[in-house]
Amino acid sequence: MPGQNGRSFSSRQYPCEKCPLRPLPAFREFEKQELAFVSTFKKGELAVDKGATVLVEGSHSAHLYTVLSGWAFRYKLMSDGRRQILNYSMPGDLIGLQGSLMGEMQHSIEALSPMLLCVFEREHLPELYRNHPGLAYDITWIASREERMLDENLLSIGRRTALERAAYLIAFISSRARAVGLNGKTPVRIPITQQHIADTLGLSLVHTNKTIRKLIDRKLIVWRDGGCEVIDGERLRELARWEGLGEDRRPLI
Amino acid sequence: MPGQNGRSFSSRQYPCEKCPLRPLPAFREFEKQELAFVSTFKKGELAVDKGATVLVEGSHSAHLYTVLSGWAFRYKLMSDGRRQILNYSMPGDLIGLQGSLMGEMQHSIEALSPMLLCVFEREHLPELYRNHPGLAYDITWIASREERMLDENLLSIGRRTALERAAYLIAFISSRARAVGLNGKTPVRIPITQQHIADTLGLSLVHTNKTIRKLIDRKLIVWRDGGCEVIDGERLRELARWEGLGEDRRPLI
DNA sequence: CGCTCGATTGAATACGATCAATTACTGTGG
DNA sequence: CCACAGTAATTGATCGTATTCAATCGAGCG
Structure with a gap:
């Protein structure tokens, strides 16, 4: 069709x-x-x-x-x-x-x-x-799982600093992607622009760019091929003060 | 007991x-x-x-x-x-x-x-x-309804200004309270402190106070008896650029 | 090659955070 | 009845993070 x-x-x-x-x-x-x-x-x-x-x-x-x-x-x-x-x-x-x-x-x-x-x-x-x-x-x-993710995102936007927020978001998405096997031998490439990140974190595009740059300079992530790859998920989570997903097996409809 | x-x-x-x-x-x-x-x-x-x-x-x-x-x-x-x-x-x-x-x-x-x-x-x-x-x-x-409320709160914290956020929050809580008949002849008194509002909106206590004060000065709300009452819900919603609850009847377990 | 989209950077500003008091109100004990 | 302690609200001053404005740069595309 x-x-x-x-x-x-x-x-x-x-x-x-x-x-x-x-x-x-x-x-x-x-x-x-x-x-x-x-x-x-x-x-x-x-x-x-x-x-x-x-x-x-x-x-x-x-x-x-x-x-x-x-x-x-x-x-x-x-x-x-x-x-x-x-x-x-x-x-x-x-x-x-x-x-x-x-x-x-x-x-x-x-x-x-x-x-x-x-x-x-x-x-x-x-x-x-x-x-x-x-x-x-x-x-x-x-539905409850979605609610739980939103709770965490709300905490992030409401109470984390810009750098923590960015670190949290990228660590969060990357963890979820790994859980469903999106990583081959290479790390997952998250196909988003910095505008998407800005609109997720409640920040301006310019400030998002400067914040992401810090993560890149610290070698926690790389930005390439129109997307983002995590280099050091452990340190990202630490920086974000995030506990991680802690999810066990879930249903698939 | x-x-x-x-x-x-x-x-x-x-x-x-x-x-x-x-x-x-x-x-x-x-x-x-x-x-x-x-x-x-x-x-x-x-x-x-x-x-x-x-x-x-x-x-x-x-x-x-x-x-x-x-x-x-x-x-x-x-x-x-x-x-x-x-x-x-x-x-x-x-x-x-x-x-x-x-x-x-x-x-x-x-x-x-x-x-x-x-x-x-x-x-x-x-x-x-x-x-x-x-x-x-x-x-x-x-569960879906809760998710919907969180979506709206996330939009608020992420994209509204401090004044809009405060207006939104108070209008939102007050609308929900009205829907379950919490208003007698007098307007609903929402039993929260400014610290609660600050921790909901992702703002500092001091700035929350100054923001709430503006709403009071504009005669949109009053603050008394350790809580908040809405005077002009219509203008609050307008200020927040919020469409309102638009909820119909819901189940009660 | 010129166009568009996304990333990047510098400069000026503004919004909101932090610091530091002060005030108002409530309940408690003398 | 008043002194006192504790909580919540309020205000002014200063500081800093994030926004806005304004370009520039680089890659992919027709």
């Missing part, structure tokens, strides 16, 4: 039984029947281009997605254009749950790289709740 | 069938059988004093609470003492869900006033998911 608006839908290339993510140690094992249901729940796959808007504030999407591959960010805009990035999405993350449950989306999501998404129909969610309490529990768990 | 640690447990004075909150227009109607289950789910009531810690970061509480009356706030501490207040809890809000789902609490909760809490046992949660998919859905909905 040809792409319009930077997106193209296809039925399925990755049946849930052969999900490339599920075998990762980050994810919990699933019961056979749960996996079977998720497989019927999945309607198809959606490929989106870098820069495309996956979901937009104010819309009532009929769909819910799981990221199969690629990166995105979730953000809100004020009427005068100020932007706040709320969190990042990467493989294994659910996108659009808030909208599915509550109706209207109150934030937007944009792809940071080409992405492949599993598409689910929001209208089948009640069926999931009726017939698969374990999966229902998992979805609540996932 | 006598109180220790500022808390005292009693069986129940408010059976769910006579819940003082449920009839409020802010809450959805419940099926008879759902109400019956919630009633058995409720173990008793807990009264806590102002200033008492309801749940503490790092603990594994066996309980989950719904606020029947009173105010609390949810916060995180950094090892060096910096505090970030994440959100406020008021009647109808669920407390401790994150901990119930994920094990360890990663934030603390402290009472801002004397409170009365409905006590639920975390270990009965799976039963709720098995037998009451509607309630399970409601709990996810509640």
Whole structure:
């Protein structure tokens, strides 16, 4: 199917039984029947281009997605254009749950790289709740996990200095990416611009640049190929006074 | 039962069938059988004093609470003492869900006033998911609502100026309080100190004071009896460039 | 080659933090 | 009833971090 608006839908290339993510140690094992249901729940796959808007504030999407591959960010805009990035999405993350449950989306999501998404129909969610309490529990768990990340981000923006914030953010994203196996032999390259970092940390672009530069000069990270790579995650966490993810295995819908 | 640690447990004075909150227009109607289950789910009531810690970061509480009356706030501490207040809890809000789902609490909760809490046992949660998919859905909905509030708070701290932030926070809390009928004939008095506001907005106490003073001088709020009252919510929202809650009826567990 | 986008840098300013008191209010004990 | 202690609010002065303004630089692209 040809792409319009930077997106193209296809039925399925990755049946849930052969999900490339599920075998990762980050994810919990699933019961056979749960996996079977998720497989019927999945309607198809959606490929989106870098820069495309996956979901937009104010819309009532009929769909819910799981990221199969690629990166995105979730953000809100004020009427005068100020932007706040709320969190990042990467493989294994659910996108659009808030909208599915509550109706209207109150934030937007944009792809940071080409992405492949599993598409689910929001209208089948009640069926999931009726017939698969374990999966229902998992979805609540996932919502709670997002809340936990937001708590930590709020602490960061509210109480950390600019340098600590930048260190925290990069360490945080990098830890999450590692957990889903995004590091090959080379370190993960986080595909964001300094403008994204600025809009996440609540700083100006100029000051963000000067702050990032300090991290580079201290050899904690490098900036290349339009993105960021962590060199010394340990010292980044220390600088940020951050305890780390401390996450155990999580469900994958 | 006598109180220790500022808390005292009693069986129940408010059976769910006579819940003082449920009839409020802010809450959805419940099926008879759902109400019956919630009633058995409720173990008793807990009264806590102002200033008492309801749940503490790092603990594994066996309980989950719904606020029947009173105010609390949810916060995180950094090892060096910096505090970030994440959100406020008021009647109808669920407390401790994150901990119930994920094990360890990663934030603390402290009472801002004397409170009365409905006590639920975390270990009965799976039963709720098995037998009451509607309630399970409601709990996810509640988690999503909290996430939505955090999104908005993050936007505020990240992108609003000090004056806008203060205006937003007070308008936000006051709107929520109104929705659960906390206003009699007089406006709601929000029982917080300026230190709480400072720790919510990510500002220093001194600067918070000067900012609040501007709101008072502009006659948008008054400060009295150790708390804050809104005089002109409309202009507060305008000043904050905030769209308002826009919430419809929500579930009450 | 000229264009655009993202990164970078210097300079001037402003917003908010910090330091240091002072004031107002409440509850307590003499 | 008053002195006193403790908490919360308030104010002025100074300092510093982050914003804004204004360029420049470098890489990728048509």
